[in-house]
Amino acid sequence: MIIITVIFMTSLPPKQKHDHHTLKFPDNFLWGAATSAYQVEGNNSYSDWWDWEVQGKLPASGIACDQYNRFEQDFDLVKNLNHNAHRLSIEWSRIEPKDGEFDHHEIEHYIKLLKVLKSLKITVMLTLWHFTLPKWVADIGGWENGQTVKYFERFVKRIAPELGEFVDMWVTLNEPGVYVYQGFVERVWPPAKKSFFGQVKTILNFASAHKRVYKYLHKAFPKKEVGIANNVQSFESYHKHSVAEQVAVIITDIITNHLFYFLTRGAHDFLGLNYYFHVRFKQGEGLMPEVTAASNESRDVSDLGWEIYPEGLFGVLEDLSDDLPIYITECGIASTNDDRRNRFLITYLHEVYRAIKSGINVKGFFYWSLIDNYEWHRGFEPRFGLIEVDYKTLERRIRPSALVYTDIIQHNGIPHSLLRFIGHTVQAEDVLEKRYREISKEIKESQKN
Secondary structure, X not given: OHHHHHHHHHOOOOOOOOOOOOEEOOOOOEEEEEOOHHHHOOOOOOEHHHHHHHOOOOOOOXXXXXXXXXXXXXXXXXXXXXXXXXXXXOOHHHHOOEOOEOOHHHXXXXXXXXXXXXXXXXXXXXXXXXXXXXXXXXXXXXXXXOHHHHHHHHHHHHXXXXXXXXXXXXXXXXXXXXXXXXXXXXXXXXXXXXXXXXXXXXXXXXXXXXXXXXXXXXXXXXXXXXXXXXXXXXXXXXXXXXXXXXXXXXXXXXXXXXXXXXXXXXXXXXXXXXXXXXXXXXXXXXXXXXXXOHHHHOOOEOOOOOEOOHHHHHHHHHHHOOOOOEEEEEOOOOOOOHHHHHHHHHHHHHHHHXXXXXXXXXXXXXXXXXXXXXXXXXXXXXXXXXXXXXXXXXXXXXXXXXXXXXXXHHHOEEOHHHHHHHOOOOOXXXXXXXXXXXXXXXXXXXXXX
């Protein structure tokens, strides 16, 4: 037995065949990052969020990243990092600070901003609403009030003709389901109201607003795609054969991932997916299964406690794939350890590659986010950015992960060398080299004795 072991341990393994080609993405694939106006601009003083900050209900955003004044610097970084697309939003409260009063100076600001992106030959995906409202809209009940649908449509009809020349794709709404959940269930965002009927009215008003704006934008800009950015999640039962857990998975999946698309069927040129969450249901002592905390089970989580589960992105893409193209409009990790961001990029993009190879029409990926920013009720602590922001000096510093992403973009795919971030081609001998020699020596000495 010892002789057989020695022969096995000391003999060289046969040379293994290994494919070193780049995992190529389709031609004209969009590579970019995303931001939202409120989170990066600073001093959005006519917003409902700003009002809550002043009251001490939310962390102060202040000057944020001062992108309002530094957008040219940030867009130069977009170009230098080789991104060919960028997703951003405009701030309704800046443009219409009072009911029916549109600020021409602010409209000119956004025109100038978009012109810079177009001069850099960046494809622009513009979000028309990203969570915040003008205070005067919030004062009448916000999205719970059906009048807000009309006001939003009026806002879009006023602003779109001014900006449309510089926009390639429109996103009407960002994550309506998250807005409802944070505002009516968790109640940590405006309006912080406990009301089941408020949730229903709000989601129905969102659907109505999207359909109206979709119809208008299609008529005004018939060659430009219109969609939404919807927060989607992957769901799993803790026990494979638990009926209760499986029912919880199905119901939650329908409400979270499919309901809004169902309510707005026929009003999408593409599906925009924001993917961050993997949720596990486990039967506890109560009647209904509960969501298990990934951090309590030593699963790999971000600095926010969100589970890192790239396989879930493939599952969501598979579940939602149909005749419509898909853009991943947000996907990112909050981490102060940039090596984790590198691994995140490679593992998640590998799942996108798998999806494309399986026939799913994914046409673009927007990492969240371009720069560190104000992360809503969590303030400035979470660090999502490819570019670090020093909040004392507002200096921008390019993180190594931004360069890894640039390498991927330049190759329009994942080069084999980058797969080493996830241990690809690492062999046991490489990792156990010292122990390998020690064991061999011990066996040889035992033979002599």
